[in-house]
Amino acid sequence: MDVRSQIAMVFHLDKCIGCHTCSIACKNIWTDRKGAEYMWWNNVETKPGTGYPSKWEDQEIYKGGWGKRNGKIHLKGAGKRRGLVNIFYNPNLPVIDDYYEPFTYKYLDLIESPQGDDQPTARPVSLITGKPIDIKMGPNWDDDLGGTPDYARNDPNMKNITPEEQEVMFQLEKMAMFYLPRICNHCLNPACVASCPSGAIYKRGEDGIVLINQQVCRAWRMCVTACPYKKSYFNWHTGKSEKCILCYPRLEAGLAPACMHSCVGRIRYLGVLLYDADRIEEAASADDKDLIKSQMDIILDPFDEDVIKAAKENGIADSTLHAAQASPIYKFVKQWGLALPLHPEFRTLPMLFYIPPLLPVMASVKKVDNTTEADKKAPLAKKWNNDWIYDTSTEELWGKLEQIRFPLKYIASLFSAGDEDVIKEVWKKLMAVRIHRRRVTVGDITNEKADNTLSEAGINAEMADAIYALTSLPKFEERFVIPAAHREQAIEMMDFTGDTKGATGFGFKSKVKRGV
Amino acid sequence: MAYLDNFILIALPYVALTVFLIGSIYKYTHRKFQFSSLSSEFLEGRRLFYGSVPFHWGILVVFCGHLTALLIPRGILAWNSQPVRLMVLEITGFIFGISMLVGLINLIIRRYTTPRLRPVTNAMDLVIYILLFLQTFAGLWIAYSFRWGSSWFATLLTPYLYSIFTLHPDTTAVALLPWPVKAHIAGAYLIIGILPFSRLVHLLVLPLNYLWRPYQQVIWNWDKKKVRNKKTPWSLQRPENT
Ligand code: SF4
Ligand code: SF4
Numbered sequence: 213m214d215v216r217s218q219i220a221m222v223f224h225l226d227k228c229i230g231c232h233t234c235s236i237a238c239k240n241i242w243t244d245r246k247g248a249e250y251m252w253w254n255n256v257e258t259k260p261g262t263g264y265p266s267k268w269e270d271q272e273i274y275k276g277g278w279g280k281r282n283g284k285i286h287l288k289g290a291g292k293r294r295g296l297v298n299i300f301y302n303p304n305l306p307v308i309d310d311y312y313e314p315f316t317y318k319y320l321d322l323i324e325s326p327q328g329d330d331q332p333t334a335r336p337v338s339l340i341t342g343k344p345i346d347i348k349m350g351p352n353w354d355d356d357l358g359g360t361p362d363y364a365r366n367d368p369n370m371k372n373i374t375p376e377e378q379e380v381m382f383q384l385e386k387m388a389m390f391y392l393p394r395i396c397n398h399c400l401n402p403a404c405v406a407s408c409p410s411g412a413i414y415k416r417g418e419d420g421i422v423l424i425n426q427q428v429c430r431a432w433r434m435c436v437t438a439c440p441y442k443k444s445y446f447n448w449h450t451g452k453s454e455k456c457i458l459c460y461p462r463l464e465a466g467l468a469p470a471c472m473h474s475c476v477g478r479i480r481y482l483g484v485l486l487y488d489a490d491r492i493e494e495a496a497s498a499d500d501k502d503l504i505k506s507q508m509d510i511i512l513d514p515f516d517e518d519v520i521k522a523a524k525e526n527g528i529a530d531s532t533l534h535a536a537q538a539s540p541i542y543k544f545v546k547q548w549g550l551a552l553p554l555h556p557e558f559r560t561l562p563m564l565f566y567i568p569p570l571l572p573v574m575a576s577v578k579k580v581d582n583t584t585e586a587d588k589k590a591p592l593a594k595k596w597n598n599d600w601i602y603d604t605s606t607e608e609l610w611g612k613l614e615q616i617r618f619p620l621k622y623i624a625s626l627f628s629a630g631d632e633d634v635i636k637e638v639w640k641k642l643m644a645v646r647i648h649r650r651r652v653t654v655g656d657i658t659n660e661k662a663d664n665t666l667s668e669a670g671i672n673a674e675m676a677d678a679i680y681a682l683t684s685l686p687k688f689e690e691r692f693v694i695p696a697a698h699r700e701q702a703i704e705m706m707d708f709t710g711d712t713k714g715a716t717g718f719g720f721k722s723k724v725k726r727g728v
Numbered sequence: 729m730a731y732l733d734n735f736i737l738i739a740l741p742y743v744a745l746t747v748f749l750i751g752s753i754y755k756y757t758h759r760k761f762q763f764s765s766l767s768s769e770f771l772e773g774r775r776l777f778y779g780s781v782p783f784h785w786g787i788l789v790v791f792c793g794h795l796t797a798l799l800i801p802r803g804i805l806a807w808n809s810q811p812v813r814l815m816v817l818e819i820t821g822f823i824f825g826i827s828m829l830v831g832l833i834n835l836i837i838r839r840y841t842t843p844r845l846r847p848v849t850n851a852m853d854l855v856i857y858i859l860l861f862l863q864t865f866a867g868l869w870i871a872y873s874f875r876w877g878s879s880w881f882a883t884l885l886t887p888y889l890y891s892i893f894t895l896h897p898d899t900t901a902v903a904l905l906p907w908p909v910k911a912h913i914a915g916a917y918l919i920i921g922i923l924p925f926s927r928l929v930h931l932l933v934l935p936l937n938y939l940w941r942p943y944q945q946v947i948w949n950w951d952k953k954k955v956r957n958k959k960t961p962w963s964l965q966r967p968e969n970t
Contacts, residue, residue, distance in 0.1 A: 287943075291943075292938060292939055295938070296935075296938065296939075299935075300780045300781050300783075300784040300785070301769065301776055301777045301780045301781050302769060303777075305769055305770065305773060307769070307770055307771070307772070307773040308770055308771055308844075340771065340844055340847060341843050341844055341846065341847060342847070343843065401944070402944070405943070405944055405945055406943035406944055408938075409935030409938040410933065410935045410938070411935070411937070411938065411941060411945055413945070414945040414946065414947040415944070415945065415946045415947070416946075416947060416948075416949070417946045417947060417948035417949070418948065418949060426761060427760040427761050427763075428760075429764070430763060430764050430765055430930055430933055430935070431764045431765045431766055431767040431930075432765065432767075432935065433767055433769065433770065436770075446767075446770045448768070448770050448771050448848060449847075449848070450761075450764075451764040451765070451766040451767065451848075452761075452764060492944075
């Protein structure tokens with residue numbers, strides 16, 4: 213047993229309001245520079261949708277992640293043989309148009325144009341060429357199901373959903389969606405690291421953050437192909453790849469990463485997981501249907517005596533162990549079994565887990581006659597002839613699981629490699645917590661019914677209360693349990709941290725200059 | 729003529745090799761960030777295929793050919809002792825030379841006709857394109873008109889190059905070669921000289937160790953066990969800052 217500690221994350225999708233505050237926080241700190249304008253280390257996409265870059269989930273196109281052949285895993289689009297043979301031209305590299313061409317507007321024209329008959333306009337100009345462009349795509353072009361025929365219907369997860377089911381999904385009154393915020397997963401079996409021919413990408417031993425050394429990256433651009441989540445980006449200006457650094461300078465100072473700190477919906481949790489590094493390859497090589505289980509298996513119990521002993525032998529600090537015991541991630545992922553990795557079938561063993569959304573699934577729309585109601589409330593107000601209401605009342609929820617608006621298959625294709633039972637189990641628990649809490653707070657549900665749902669979901673009232681507390685009422689310190697970084701032992705205070713890391717984000721010590 | 733010969737065959741190589749050595753070492757130690765192939769595939773990913781692939785495979789084979797003649801001239805001569813084998817060698821080299829030239833032309837056209845590539849193109853790129861083009865063209869011309877290059881490279885050029893490396897330059901034989909050959913030699917020195925200052929640096933950092941390194945890489949800031957061991961002296965607990 214080789215115990216290591218990893219900073220892991222949970223995103224609670226029911227709480228995400230799709231405000232993109234996280235993306236902006238990240239952009240402001242890290243990627244607001246030339247060559248990185250198009251990068252969104254943190255992005256929030258609307259599901260169903262094609263995402264960013266377009267159709268990133270379709271590995272027929274991008275050949276990301278690991279495949280399995282004869283019981284062994286191999287990189288689909290990179291690796292020692294494929295990567296070196298394709299080094300002169302990488303056939304599976306997404307290009308700028310798959311993201312979008314970054315642009316700005318010539319605002320100065322509004323002020324400086326000479327007097328004339330026409331209003332001056334601020335024309336869009338490309339941030340690459342500086343020439344005027346016709347904007348074809350921009351960040352979050354498909355936000356909130358905009359352009360559904362082009363985007364949502366081309367979602368790669370629709371592959372297994374029959375045309376009839378799709379029609380039902382896209383009926384205007386029934387249409388449902390949810391947001392999927394994504395950052396680098398800081399995987400345990402990172403495809404980006406494995407694909408880098410120069411060895412510029414590495415996982416930090418102390419906390420598992422995956423970084424790209426900017427001094428060693430040589431623009432072989434294999435990581436961009438290899439990362440199935442497309443979270444390694446190529447900076448066209450510097451000729452280096454860059455990726456999310458999990459705000460390690462903030463983490464080392466005990467602060468939450470910017471995206472998590474600023475999250476309006478407070479959907480984000482961060483904490484330590486202990487795992488067994490000896491079994492990474494074994495876990496990543498499991499059969500598709502066992503992948504989630506095998507990934508959960510190598511996550512170790514931080515209260516187990518043997519684990520604690522092995523961890524100490526491995527040099528893991530007591531403060532890190534305490535953080536692991538208080539970790540909200542351990543609770544959501546292992547103890548409660550509520551959070552799942554995104555696309556486990558990519559086999560990178562992601563360390564960012566999602567609690568699948570229940571709200572768009574359980575809510576239904578009802579046709580009601582609301583004229584009398586409206587009359588009563590505001591007799592003078594305009595009457596909307598919209599008589600559909602979004603109904604999220606908890607009664608009889610459970611019976612509706614089979615008639616939900618989002619096909620179970622769709623969610624399963626995102627979070628469980630297609631295994632619907634896994635999703636059902638999580639949903640049962642989430643639903644049970646809601647019904648239990650409704651009994652406690654509103655009291656219109658009988659004890660018998662609430663207890664039944666709880667036992668059917670395999671949890672008890674105590675657990676449900678804990679889940680409820682950590683979901684709805686957590687304080688900052690409960691959402692982010694950040695272990696001390698012990699940097700005092702790593703780097704002397706005198707040193708410039710950028711020297712040691714050589715990773716993105718600290719600004720460049722030598723001028724970004726092409727050629728001479 | 730003798731002055732020019734001496735310049736091209738004696739002065740130039742020493743200047744070029746010195747600049748190359750000092751330049752590369754300085755760049756690697758002080759400007760490591762600039763070691764990059766500066767790939768532009770991300771901005772233009774379709775036409776690159778028709779340039780980069782034929783060019784790189786061509787130059788790879790042609791370069792290995794030159795290197796073999798330099799390292800094992802006797803091997804080449806022995807191989808060439810049979811006309812069929814000589815033809816095979818020469819024709820292979822020529823085909824790859826053509827592929828290099830075609831690739832290069834495609835690359836040049838692509839670079840100067842794609843608006844998106846303008847911001848990532850600089851003067852040095854143009855210098856390299858011109859040098860490489862002339863060099864490739866001269867090489868093909870020589871291979872075609874002054875036969876058989878593989879043999880006389882091994883008998884004439886290899887001893888000359890050794891004389892340069894051993895600091896006893898001897899140009900008697902090489903000075904008699906026709907001027908296109910001398911131009912090709914001069915071109916080679918020029919390219920070597922500017923290599924550290926151009927995007928060509930990427931060939932100094934070919935990722936060969938990828939072949940034997942394990943796929944996954946973990947880097948620790950400090951030796952996790954040693955640093956927490958109470959017996960480790962304080963001076964050693966401090967991690968190296970490299
Ligand atoms: S999400 Fe992608 S970039 Fe991040 S660690 Fe995993 S493989 Fe690497
Ligand atoms: S800030 Fe939070 S709530 Fe807003 S989009 Fe990002 S993850 Fe969702």
